[in-house]
Amino acid sequence: xxxxxxxxxxxxxxxxxxxxKAPRSARRAFHKRIVEDSQICAFELLASLxxxxxxxxxxxxxxxxxxxxxxxxAISDGVVKREQVETKPVKTECLDLGSCEESIFLPDYxxxxxxxxxxxxxxxxxxxxxxxxxRYSTVSNSDSSEKGNSDVKPIQGEKxxxxxxxxxxxVEPCDEKPENGVGSQPLADGMETQGLILDNACSSxxxxxxxxxNPALINSDNTAIHLSHGxxxxxxxxxxxxxxxxxxxxxxxxxxxxxxKLSSRRKAxxxxxxxxxxxxxxxxxxxxxxxxxxxxxxxxxxxxxxMKPLHHKRKLSCNPDKTQGDILYxxxxxxxxxxxxxSDRGFSGESVCNSPEKGTSGDNGSAVLCYGVxxxxxxxxxxxxxxxxxxxxxxxxxxxxxxxLKRTVVEAVTSLLGGGLRVGLVLHGxxxxxxxRTLLQTGITSAESLETLGFTLEPNSVQAPVPLCSEEPHxxxxxxxxxxxxxxxxxxKLIDSPRLAPSPPTNQxxxxxxxxxxxxxSSNADIVADNKxxxxxxxxVAVEPASAEALAVVPLNQKSRRxxxxxxxxxxxxxxSEVEALVQAVEELGTGRWRDVKLRSFDNAxxxxxxxxxxxxxxxxxxxxxxxxQRRGEPVPQKLLDRVLAAHSYWSxxxxxxxxxxxxxxxxxxxxxxPTVLQIxxxxxxxx
DNA sequence: ATTAGGG
DNA sequence: CCCTAAT
Numbered sequence: 001x002x003x004x005x006x007x008x009x010x011x012x013x014x015x016x017x018x019x020x021k022a023p024r025s026a027r028r029a030f031h032k033r034i035v036e037d038s039q040i041c042a043f044e045l046l047a048s049l050x051x052x053x054x055x056x057x058x059x060x061x062x063x064x065x066x067x068x069x070x071x072x073x074a075i076s077d078g079v080v081k082r083e084q085v086e087t088k089p090v091k092t093e094c095l096d097l098g099s100c101e102e103s104i105f106l107p108d109y110x111x112x113x114x115x116x117x118x119x120x121x122x123x124x125x126x127x128x129x130x131x132x133x134x135r136y137s138t139v140s141n142s143d144s145s146e147k148g149n150s151d152v153k154p155i156q157g158e159k160x161x162x163x164x165x166x167x168x169x170x171v172e173p174c175d176e177k178p179e180n181g182v183g184s185q186p187l188a189d190g191m192e193t194q195g196l197i198l199d200n201a202c203s204s205x206x207x208x209x210x211x212x213x214n215p216a217l218i219n220s221d222n223t224a225i226h227l228s229h230g231x232x233x234x235x236x237x238x239x240x241x242x243x244x245x246x247x248x249x250x251x252x253x254x255x256x257x258x259x260x261k262l263s264s265r266r267k268a269x270x271x272x273x274x275x276x277x278x279x280x281x282x283x284x285x286x287x288x289x290x291x292x293x294x295x296x297x298x299x300x301x302x303x304x305x306x307m308k309p310l311h312h313k314r315k316l317s318c319n320p321d322k323t324q325g326d327i328l329y330x331x332x333x334x335x336x337x338x339x340x341x342x343s344d345r346g347f348s349g350e351s352v353c354n355s356p357e358k359g360t361s362g363d364n365g366s367a368v369l370c371y372g373v374x375x376x377x378x379x380x381x382x383x384x385x386x387x388x389x390x391x392x393x394x395x396x397x398x399x400x401x402x403x404x405l406k407r408t409v410v411e412a413v414t415s416l417l418g419g420g421l422r423v424g425l426v427l428h429g430x431x432x433x434x435x436x437r438t439l440l441q442t443g444i445t446s447a448e449s450l451e452t453l454g455f456t457l458e459p460n461s462v463q464a465p466v467p468l469c470s471e472e473p474h475x476x477x478x479x480x481x482x483x484x485x486x487x488x489x490x491x492x493k494l495i496d497s498p499r500l501a502p503s504p505p506t507n508q509x510x511x512x513x514x515x516x517x518x519x520x521x522s523s524n525a526d527i528v529a530d531n532k533x534x535x536x537x538x539x540x541v542a543v544e545p546a547s548a549e550a551l552a553v554v555p556l557n558q559k560s561r562r563x564x565x566x567x568x569x570x571x572x573x574x575x576x577s578e579v580e581a582l583v584q585a586v587e588e589l590g591t592g593r594w595r596d597v598k599l600r601s602f603d604n605a606x607x608x609x610x611x612x613x614x615x616x617x618x619x620x621x622x623x624x625x626x627x628x629x630q631r632r633g634e635p636v637p638q639k640l641l642d643r644v645l646a647a648h649s650y651w652s653x654x655x656x657x658x659x660x661x662x663x664x665x666x667x668x669x670x671x672x673x674x675p676t677v678l679q680i681x682x683x684x685x686x687x688x
Numbered sequence: 689a690t691t692a693g694g695g
Numbered sequence: 696c697c698c699t700a701a702t
Contacts, residue, residue, distance in 0.1 A: 569696065595690060610690075615696065618693085 380439050384455055397577075404634050407573070414570060424456035572607055574616050579636050582613055582620070583643045591617060591651045620644045 392412050396405055425432040429452065432442055444453055574582070581601040589596050594610035602608045623631050624641035 571696075592691070594692095612696075614691075614693095 380444055382453070401634065404575070407634075411570075411572065426454040426456060428452045569607075573633055576634065576636060576640070578602075578605070578608070579616070579620065579640055582616060583640055583647065585613075586617055586651070587643065587647045590654070591648065617644075617648075621648045624648075 392409070394405075394408060394412060396408055400408070427442065427444060434442070582597065585597040585601040589600065594614045597613050598608065598610040602613060620636070620641070621644055623636060624644045628635075628638075
């Protein structure tokens with residue numbers, strides 16, 4: 001509900017799926033907590049903090065860099081420059097759990113969720129009291145960090161949840177003393193710089209790695225999503241994504257969203273692997289993970305974990321233990337992009353907090369501080385009337401019902417969103433790509449400017465099932481995003497913190513949207529406001545400060561959690577054509593050879609597993625046996641249902657010899673069998 | 689990896 | 696669709 005509501009605000013015109021399967025109570029609690037936190041305010045504190053940050057920004061950056069330098073050799077700016085420009089500079093750093101633990105707060109941002117599978121639904125428009133909070137964090141020396149902690153902590157008033165990696169935001173709007181751009185601007189600059197530095201540090205750990213990353217940067221163009229980084233997903237490059245992508249929707253409903261396929265080619269060689277997608281999505285199977293690791297940039301993870309880089313020989317492998325590091329890193333990057341990840345806490349606890357290095361960010365004795373700065377800007381009221389969505393090409397048969405068409409469109413959109421959503425900003429007809437600029441700097445302040453301001457929805461990543469709502473989606477590397485999300489999800493499962501329940505992105509679409517018109521965004525609620533609504537704005541980040549107990553408990557629910565964190569596949573009703581194909585196949589192959597059926601008629605439908613086909617057949621048989629009035633969903637032609645019954649009956653009696661018959665023979669047999677069976681359905685009798 | 693069934 | 700058990 002919460003999400004839905006939020007979404008409705010943000011994307012009023014589109015009814016995005018929401019409803020994470022995951023524990024809502026947990027999230028709700030979290031939200032609540034966040035609200036409270038954020039309301040505890042202390043602008044003054046923030047202000048001072050900001051000032052401090054500003055002052056220390058350079059030194060901090062330098063120090064952070066220095067501290068990281070050990071593991072991550074600096075790289076020339078040129079190498080990462082593009083990234084810096086095109087992607088959002090790292091805005092937050094939370095390298096040390098210990099420090100984070102104490103210096104965090106909560107964000108009003110939402111966390112994505114993982115929904116991830118979750119959905120990083122939270123749109124990062126942090127804002128409380130009309131103030132735009134820009135989260136930022138820095139890495140500082142131990143002394144500064146300590147100081148920072150002391151300063152910050154008090155503000156919290158309560159134990160700050162440790163959201164490692166979550167953009168630590170200190171939000172304390174109480175008096176709402178608008179600081180206005182004055183203080184914020186400078187601050188922003190400082191941060192920006194720092195952010196860049198940090199980013200560099202991270203991305204440049206290894207020149208090679210950085211280079212690998214660059215491809216993804218293309219993303220900034222907001223068009224395509226390149227899954228093919230390096231060699232990780234070789235075939236991915238073949239896939240087209242983004243705005244320029246034509247989504248071919250076939251009447252048979254197969255593979256509607258090609259872009260969702262990560263490795264169609266691979267599958268071509270290994271048909272069976274296709275089936276594995278499900279598992280991959282679901283459990284982030286090793287297959288997937290194995291590919292991911294190839295992205296060298298993942299290696300960058302280590303530094304942040306305070307661990308030494310793995311040996312080369314391990315670089316391309318996907319060792320379980322490495323995974324966490326990767327996750328952490330990814331998460332971090334993610335958060336850097338201002339997307340809050342629900343699992344932060346979990347990560348912290350497991351990856352960082354429990355680590356031996358806990359409390360210290362390294363051997364050098366420097367502690368990493370994780371804190372946020374609030375930038376207060378004059379609020380900008382935005383009334384988003386609509387979003388432009390990427391071009392969508394839908395090809396459906398004329399016989400398709402209107403309802404089906406609607407559903408098809410919904411599916412298309414859902415799929416798009418499921419792959420990650422990015423919001424583009426267009427001002428005066430020009431895309432605003434610099435995510436680091438403030439609205440003020442961008443010129444989004446006056447009423448007139450707002451009139452020329454537009455938002456666009458763009459597919460962000462290819463297979464990340466997690467809908468992302470990121471403030472700075474552009475910065476997220478598609479590939480990374482999906483991987484990251486996956487990892488996050490995975491880690492969540494492992495960690496299993498009840499509070500972290502990642503909210504799986506819900507793919508459920510409100511098909512009745514047209515009838516349940518959301519209230520138009522009549523209010524002037526600005527985006528920020530929308531996102532901050534108390535109950536909704538807070539993300540799924542967990543919340544209670546992770547206590548030792550909590551951490552200790554984590555592992556226990558591991559398994560159960562795991563399942564809860566897994567997003568349920570999006571429902572994809574079989575189209576009539578699919579049913580037709582299924583019936584055809586079953587008539588010829590029988591009911592016990594689903595794999596063959598799959599290969600025969602659904603080889604290209606990655607989203608249809610043989611289990612799905614089996615299930616569908618099961619339901620078809622049932623459907624055929626009940627009264628038409630009791631049937632739901634898109635009506636299946638009686639003719640097909642008759643065939644279903646005929647085939648079902650036939651194969652029920654010919655289980656043993658299904659293998660010897662060739663297709664033709666079977667077909668014939670089926671045909672002949674039908675009459676003998678003689679089924680009466682819906683008043684229609686099949687002639688014997 | 690598949691198949692079969694229950695949920 | 697999901698989950699499991701049994702192959």
